[in-house]
Amino acid sequence: MSLQSDFYQLLKEQGYVFGVLGQAARGHELTTATTILAFRYRDGVLVAGDRRATAGNMVMYDRTDKVLEIDRHSVMAIAGVPATAYEMARILEHSFKYFRRTQLQELSFEGKLRALSKLLKDNVPAALAGTGAVVPIFAGYDFEQETAKIYFYDILGAEFEGVDYAVSGSGSPTIRGILHYVNTWGEQPLSAMPEEQATVQALRLLTSAAEFDSATGGVNREAGLYPVIKFITASGVRTMPDVQLKPLFEAKVSRHV
Amino acid sequence: MYEEPYKWVEAVGNRRTYLDEQFKEGAPVVGVTCERGTLLMTMSKGTPKLYEIYDRLALGGMGHPADLEKLRFNLLEMAHVEGFNRSASDVTGGRLVKYGMAPAIKQAFEEVFKAPFIVKILLAELGQKAGKDGFLTINYDGTFEEKSQYAVLAATSAVEQKMAGYLREQSLASLADAVGAAIRTWAVGDRAQRRALDEGEGHDEARTDPAQQATDAETLYAYLRRCIAEKTVECVLLDRHVQGPSKYRALGGDELKTLLPNELSPLPS
Numbered sequence: 001m002s003l004q005s006d007f008y009q010l011l012k013e014q015g016y017v018f019g020v021l022g023q024a025a026r027g028h029e030l031t032t033a034t035t036i037l038a039f040r041y042r043d044g045v046l047v048a049g050d051r052r053a054t055a056g057n058m059v060m061y062d063r064t065d066k067v068l069e070i071d072r073h074s075v076m077a078i079a080g081v082p083a084t085a086y087e088m089a090r091i092l093e094h095s096f097k098y099f100r101r102t103q104l105q106e107l108s109f110e111g112k113l114r115a116l117s118k119l120l121k122d123n124v125p126a127a128l129a130g131t132g133a134v135v136p137i138f139a140g141y142d143f144e145q146e147t148a149k150i151y152f153y154d155i156l157g158a159e160f161e162g163v164d165y166a167v168s169g170s171g172s173p174t175i176r177g178i179l180h181y182v183n184t185w186g187e188q189p190l191s192a193m194p195e196e197q198a199t200v201q202a203l204r205l206l207t208s209a210a211e212f213d214s215a216t217g218g219v220n221r222e223a224g225l226y227p228v229i230k231f232i233t234a235s236g237v238r239t240m241p242d243v244q245l246k247p248l249f250e251a252k253v254s255r256h257v
Numbered sequence: 258m259y260e261e262p263y264k265w266v267e268a269v270g271n272r273r274t275y276l277d278e279q280f281k282e283g284a285p286v287v288g289v290t291c292e293r294g295t296l297l298m299t300m301s302k303g304t305p306k307l308y309e310i311y312d313r314l315a316l317g318g319m320g321h322p323a324d325l326e327k328l329r330f331n332l333l334e335m336a337h338v339e340g341f342n343r344s345a346s347d348v349t350g351g352r353l354v355k356y357g358m359a360p361a362i363k364q365a366f367e368e369v370f371k372a373p374f375i376v377k378i379l380l381a382e383l384g385q386k387a388g389k390d391g392f393l394t395i396n397y398d399g400t401f402e403e404k405s406q407y408a409v410l411a412a413t414s415a416v417e418q419k420m421a422g423y424l425r426e427q428s429l430a431s432l433a434d435a436v437g438a439a440i441r442t443w444a445v446g447d448r449a450q451r452r453a454l455d456e457g458e459g460h461d462e463a464r465t466d467p468a469q470q471a472t473d474a475e476t477l478y479a480y481l482r483r484c485i486a487e488k489t490v491e492c493v494l495l496d497r498h499v500q501g502p503s504k505y506r507a508l509g510g511d512e513l514k515t516l517l518p519n520e521l522s523p524l525p526s
Contacts, residue, residue: 004330007337007341010334011341071503072501090341098333100309101308101309101310101311101333101337102330
């Protein structure tokens with residue numbers, strides 16, 4: 001007897017195989033995506049990501065959405081191989097919906113974390129073979145603890161709580177230091193920042209990452225391309241529209257670049 | 258014994274009589290569309306009868322709770338696997354019913370050595386655009402019908418026709434209109450079923466009392482006030498205005514109180 005609530009198991013029973021097995025071909029550069037970050041601000045958690053996907057030195061795409069809304073209260077930000085990451089996001093999205101609809105209750109936040117961990121664990125052979133490494137950040141609202149939380153993972157599926165912030169992707173070493181500095185010696189800790197200030201901070205961080213990491217796309221004002229920034233609070237996930245990012249960037253970010 | 262065709266026909270006939278009997282005391286289900294989306298409404302005692310199936314699909318059912326659960330799980334499996342393998346846009350009520358659910362129910366109904374599904378199903382679908390919303394009903398023998406604007410489930414087709422006739426004359430523009438029309442239609446159906454039960458038990462006054470036939474709003478509200486005291490109003494909406502892909506939400510608490518006709522307030526908490 002089972003509770004019939006596991007969508008991933010249901011897929012596997014129907015012959016679905018997750019994870020691209022095989023060795024990366026020599027000289028072939030896989031598409032990867034960077035940089036992502038999340039931090040706690042006054043009202044919840046902010047999750048942001050740049051828009052660039054690269055394959056070696058090649059810019060593959062400048063409109064990538066790396067901050068994916070999995071359900072009304074959770075977000076997965078992706079760094080690594082987008083093919084695998086998007087597949088993981090699709091499985092998670094359907095798994096959470098399937099659980100809610102079969103069991104008539106939301107999957108707990110811990111259950112959601114565990115679901116991503118299981119996918120990463122199943123993806124280890126592909127990650128080690130070099131064909132599918134994904135290093136995501138998962139953030140969501142935990143209704144049991146009545147707070148928004150951030151978790152980051154390694155490629156083997158271990159989960160770690162980012163109490164104040166978490167970063168991932170090739171631009172992350174640059175901004176990790178800045179986040180530590182701002183959070184420790186800034187005028188106020190990140191968790192005290194109101195939404196607008198947190199947004200400015202995220203834009204500045206991603207601009208800094210783009211300055212030092214060629215795989216991170218900054219803001220492209222000519223094309224009107226801004227990072228993706230989402231907020232998670234008790235009332236759900238909300239995306240900051242570009243029309244609001246543009247004036248903030250021009251007033252509080254670009255004049256310092 | 259069922260190798261002989263007429264015996265099989267007789268067995269299926271007996272099964273129909275048996276199944277009709279099972280729905281006599283079931284709660285009707287009403288589905289209506291309005292500007293805001295697609296609404297399902299019923300009243301239940303304990304076990305819920307309205308469910309979310311997929312992003313734009315909701316289910317209402319009558320019958321045995323275990324059979325309804327089994328078919329609900331089948332629908333959920335089909336919808337989610339299809340939505341994952343293809344796209345949410347490919348998960349339509351029509352496909353799920355015509356190529357999944359209806360053939361399975363028909364097969365169970367005709368296999369006279371096995372137990373049939375004691376269910377009637379109403380599947381509500383929110384279209385991609387206003388005006389494209391719809392309903393599908395499936396009877397216990399696998400017969401299905403597609404409807405737009407509104408659909409109902411009740412113990413017998415006579416009661417369903419009476420409910421549909423009442424609903425046809427109601428305004429369904431706003432969400433409050435739709436909720437009001439749905440709950441009054443539910444009362445029309447439930448009263449008709451009760452009357453049929455009373456007639457079956459030989460209460461002649463049920464047949465002759467004109468008060469029992471009335472469908473004026475005041476009479477229906479009086480009946481509903483009695484029902485609400487002992488049952489729970491279930492109301493779900495596939496809400497066109499909800500952000501994100503999943504459009505299903507249950508109407509409850511204060512929101513439902515404000516949407517129900519004033520004649521029914523205050524609702525028991």
